[in-house]
Amino acid sequence: MPAPLRLGLAGLGTVGVGVIKIIQQHAAMIEMRxxxxxxxxxxSARDPSKDRGVDxxxxxxxxxxVALAMRDDVDVFVEVMGGHEGAAKAATEAALTAxxxxxxxxxxxxxxxxxxxxxxxxxxxxxxRFEAAVAGGIPVIKALTEGLxxxxxxxVMGVMNGTCNYILTRMESSGLPYDHVFEExxxxxxxxxxxxxxVGGIDAGHKLSLLASIAFGTKVSFDxxxxxxxxxxxxxxxxxxxxxxYRIKLLGVAQMTGRGLEQRMTPCLVPSDSPLGQLQxxxxxxxLEGDAVGQIVLRGPGAGEGPTASAVMGDVIDIARGLxxxxxxxxxxxxxxxxxxxxxxxxxWYLRMTLQDKPGALAKIATALxxxxxxxxxxxxxxxxxxxxxxxxxxxxxxxxxxxHAIASFAATGVLVGNPVAxxxxxx
Amino acid sequence: MPAPLRLGLAGLGTVGVGVIKIIQQHAAMIEMRxxxxxxxxxxSARDPSKDRGVDxxxxxxxxxxVALAMRDDVDVFVEVMGGHEGAAKAATEAALTAxxxxxxxxxxxxxxxxxxxxxxxxxxxxxxRFEAAVAGGIPVIKALTEGLxxxxxxxVMGVMNGTCNYILTRMESSGLPYDHVFEExxxxxxxxxxxxxxVGGIDAGHKLSLLASIAFGTKVSFDxxxxxxxxxxxxxxxxxxxxxxYRIKLLGVAQMTGRGLEQRMTPCLVPSDSPLGQLQxxxxxxxLEGDAVGQIVLRGPGAGEGPTASAVMGDVIDIARGLxxxxxxxxxxxxxxxxxxxxxxxxxWYLRMTLQDKPGALAKIATALxxxxxxxxxxxxxxxxxxxxxxxxxxxxxxxxxxxHAIASFAATGVLVGNPVAxxxxxx
Numbered sequence: 126m127p128a129p130l131r132l133g134l135a136g137l138g139t140v141g142v143g144v145i146k147i148i149q150q151h152a153a154m155i156e157m158r159x160x161x162x163x164x165x166x167x168x169s170a171r172d173p174s175k176d177r178g179v180d181x182x183x184x185x186x187x188x189x190x191v192a193l194a195m196r197d198d199v200d201v202f203v204e205v206m207g208g209h210e211g212a213a214k215a216a217t218e219a220a221l222t223a224x225x226x227x228x229x230x231x232x233x234x235x236x237x238x239x240x241x242x243x244x245x246x247x248x249x250x251x252x253x254r255f256e257a258a259v260a261g262g263i264p265v266i267k268a269l270t271e272g273l274x275x276x277x278x279x280x281v282m283g284v285m286n287g288t289c290n291y292i293l294t295r296m297e298s299s300g301l302p303y304d305h306v307f308e309e310x311x312x313x314x315x316x317x318x319x320x321x322x323x324v325g326g327i328d329a330g331h332k333l334s335l336l337a338s339i340a341f342g343t344k345v346s347f348d349x350x351x352x353x354x355x356x357x358x359x360x361x362x363x364x365x366x367x368x369x370x371y372r373i374k375l376l377g378v379a380q381m382t383g384r385g386l387e388q389r390m391t392p393c394l395v396p397s398d399s400p401l402g403q404l405q406x407x408x409x410x411x412x413l414e415g416d417a418v419g420q421i422v423l424r425g426p427g428a429g430e431g432p433t434a435s436a437v438m439g440d441v442i443d444i445a446r447g448l449x450x451x452x453x454x455x456x457x458x459x460x461x462x463x464x465x466x467x468x469x470x471x472x473x474w475y476l477r478m479t480l481q482d483k484p485g486a487l488a489k490i491a492t493a494l495x496x497x498x499x500x501x502x503x504x505x506x507x508x509x510x511x512x513x514x515x516x517x518x519x520x521x522x523x524x525x526x527x528x529x530h531a532i533a534s535f536a537a538t539g540v541l542v543g544n545p546v547a548x549x550x551x552x553x
Numbered sequence: 554m555p556a557p558l559r560l561g562l563a564g565l566g567t568v569g570v571g572v573i574k575i576i577q578q579h580a581a582m583i584e585m586r587x588x589x590x591x592x593x594x595x596x597s598a599r600d601p602s603k604d605r606g607v608d609x610x611x612x613x614x615x616x617x618x619v620a621l622a623m624r625d626d627v628d629v630f631v632e633v634m635g636g637h638e639g640a641a642k643a644a645t646e647a648a649l650t651a652x653x654x655x656x657x658x659x660x661x662x663x664x665x666x667x668x669x670x671x672x673x674x675x676x677x678x679x680x681x682r683f684e685a686a687v688a689g690g691i692p693v694i695k696a697l698t699e700g701l702x703x704x705x706x707x708x709v710m711g712v713m714n715g716t717c718n719y720i721l722t723r724m725e726s727s728g729l730p731y732d733h734v735f736e737e738x739x740x741x742x743x744x745x746x747x748x749x750x751x752v753g754g755i756d757a758g759h760k761l762s763l764l765a766s767i768a769f770g771t772k773v774s775f776d777x778x779x780x781x782x783x784x785x786x787x788x789x790x791x792x793x794x795x796x797x798x799y800r801i802k803l804l805g806v807a808q809m810t811g812r813g814l815e816q817r818m819t820p821c822l823v824p825s826d827s828p829l830g831q832l833q834x835x836x837x838x839x840x841l842e843g844d845a846v847g848q849i850v851l852r853g854p855g856a857g858e859g860p861t862a863s864a865v866m867g868d869v870i871d872i873a874r875g876l877x878x879x880x881x882x883x884x885x886x887x888x889x890x891x892x893x894x895x896x897x898x899x900x901x902w903y904l905r906m907t908l909q910d911k912p913g914a915l916a917k918i919a920t921a922l923x924x925x926x927x928x929x930x931x932x933x934x935x936x937x938x939x940x941x942x943x944x945x946x947x948x949x950x951x952x953x954x955x956x957x958h959a960i961a962s963f964a965a966t967g968v969l970v971g972n973p974v975a976x977x978x979x980x981x
Binding site: 146267276417425431432434448449 | 575578579582586587588692696699702826828831843845849850851852860864866874876882884887
């Protein structure tokens with residue numbers, strides 16, 4: 126009988142407990158599929174006395190994850206602690222140096238240190254797998270790195286933070302403003318301890334940077350992700366976008382443009398009847414576009430005990446079966462330094478503004494847009510009995526620079542009330 | 554430098570040409586990802602003189618695919634010829650016996666001979682990969698066999714014949730009857746030479762039987778698939794189902810029930826606003842449900858040169874990288890003989906019938922349903938100025954046997970005009 130694959134599990138939160146449950150419930154099935162038994166030999170967490178609802182009695186306990194990572198009876202270090210510095214990083218490095226493979230759910234760690242860790246792993250003949258780090262239970266790292274490996278990738282998109290999508294969906298369905306729904310989400314426990322990780326787009330940006338590296342053969346460059354959270358999305362814009370046939374999503378987009386690699390994680394409009402537009406609540410969706418395959422859409426739970434543990438186990442079973450890949454799909458030393466192109470790709474834009482009730486106001490805005498090289502596709506002016514006039518404009522494609530230029534020139538028209546809102550419309 | 558992986562490509566139709574294009578266009582990228590060069594050494598097809606729009610001059614030509622499969626300069630036999638007997642089968646067996654790995658797009662061959670071929674391959678230490686055989690460019694075999702390997706699978710569903718989905722979508726959008734749209738599809742070249750492979754559900758049934766084997770660890774049992782094509786789907790039912798919030802899809806469902814493995818490829822109603830209900834035209838969708846991950850939905854092109862070649866290349870690159878798995882995810886000799894359970898799982902049903910304009914007609918039908926143990930969830934009777942009355946019923950969950958029993962008992966009521974239509978409503 127082949128030797129068992131022995132796991133050291135660092136982190137006994139939601140995901141760690143999920144991994145234990147799968148291994149305890151499905152030992153025979155997993156052995157059949159993996160070709161060898163998979164067992165946990167040791168675990169590590171902060172509090173050894175806490176009742177986690179699973180039987181830990183068969184596992185050695187290490188209070189220090191670094192010690193866990195270096196144990197002789199561990200083949201694979203499974204890191205589900207989180208945090209991009211400190212113990213998680215130290216233990217991951219220690220595991221690689223000690224000759225262990227690593228399976229991690231830690232998007233922040235890889236977004237910040239993925240290149241170094243990948244180079245370390247590959248120089249030592251070790252693998253790092255991270256399916257659980259991106260889009261929870263959706264096997265998107267595998268689809269991109271392996272299934273679509275014959276494609277030159279054109280674009281990768283995703284709604285990859287369930288909390289943000291929950292908030293935006295709930296704002297639309299309830300008509301409640303952002304601050305109210307944010308507070309609801311906090312009370313429901315949907316938010317990270319630092320909510321900016323969610324609503325500021327940081328968590329989703331981490332994930333996007335990992336997908337971009339694989340898709341385009343470039344070093345992970347999270348710092349080059351254009352980040353904009355959902356805090357400024359208003360209920361007015363959600364309603365008005367709906368009137369025009371769109372929904373607002375915190376959408377990540379990575380694509381290689383003529384000017385370099387563009388990575389954005391920003392609120393975007395997408396058609397309400399598209400798969401991305403239809404996505405409700407905490408579900409995640411990733412769209413992969415390749416030159417041979419066209420468009421593949423993957424949808425599933427982006428977080429939670431079972432889905433994330435499922436992704437961890439997929440990686441562990443891959444290792445048990447002998448699959449050994451470079452972390453980002455090609456040797457880390459061959460990954461290119463990407464030239465960061467911020468908002469290079471042109472797009473249609475949604476513009477919402479309020480105009481003073483003056484003759485010729487709309488003409489002045491239209492003229493300013495035209496002079497900035499932005500042409501109007503659709504326009505809607507709402508009724509305004511004696512007051513100021515809300516106006517919606519959907520433009521033809523324009524670069525962000527041209528759009529911002531146009532908006533800057535609106536001020537000189539003297540017909541605006543307040544500031545205009547501009548949101549990119551992503552073609553999906 | 555690692556040795557190149559050498560392919561023998563049997564079949565130079567759409568898919569074969571697509572594979573050649575990818576290899577010729579992306580040689581450097583593929584080598585980077587695969588860790589070694591991938592090259593075609595020899596090809597085989599019926600007509601050596603035909604212009605296929607690609608340069609074949611670098612490849613040896615074999616008129617006999619069996620000879621191709623056995624060439625010393627071939628490591629992987631790529632079978633994109635089609636046909637479940639004859640040359641495709643002989644060449645695949647010859648390749649395995651000669652020590653080659655096999656990548657195939659041939660769903661019919663595997664649905665009929667998958668168990669034998671897998672046993673042969675595994676006894677010889679060879680692998681058979683078949684991503685291209687199911688749902689075209691969607692990496693669903695990989696997602697199920699690898700990504701979700703930690704899950705006990707609960708249900709697998711799919712719309713996996715683009716031609717059928719095109720016909721049903723077109724019937725709905727145009728209001729044209731089946732025969733008309735079928736003829737359109739034929740003229741557009743969407744149909745197989747034997748159209749029953751498409752519209753009879755056979756092609757999609759082949760694919761379902763392969764997914765079921767992997768999901769439930771059972772031998773491929775295509776003969777146990779309950780097959781019903783779309784030929785009897787009427788424009789009336791498409792309209793009436795729409796009125797009740799449903800769309801009709803040729804939907805494959807495999808699930809393990811208390812009575813055994815249920816495999817169905819039949820027209821079903823799904824909610825219009827579900828991902829399956831939203832699926833338009835020739836696109837495919839597969840839904841994978843596991844006990845840890847919950848529900849994963851994969852959507853993409855189910856056929857065509859690029860998508861299918863993308864799937865072939867994913868398998869080829871896997872082999873180049875050293876991934877070696879049993880054909881159906883666990884050793885073929887351990888696959889169970891499934892007990893076939895036909896329509897064991899209860900479901901809600903859509904019933905459409907026409908009643909004579911007689912007092913108490915509807916009550917008689919309701920009574921007959923009740924006596925068969927089928928309860929009514931929703932009912933709609935359409936206006937009938939002086940004539941017969943169209944009636945729609947959505948039932949609560951009932952087994953197919955109970956439903957058929959109820960329908961058989963309608964005859965005795967003497968109030969029916971013509972035959973009632975019953976279509977299963979799948980919970981998605």
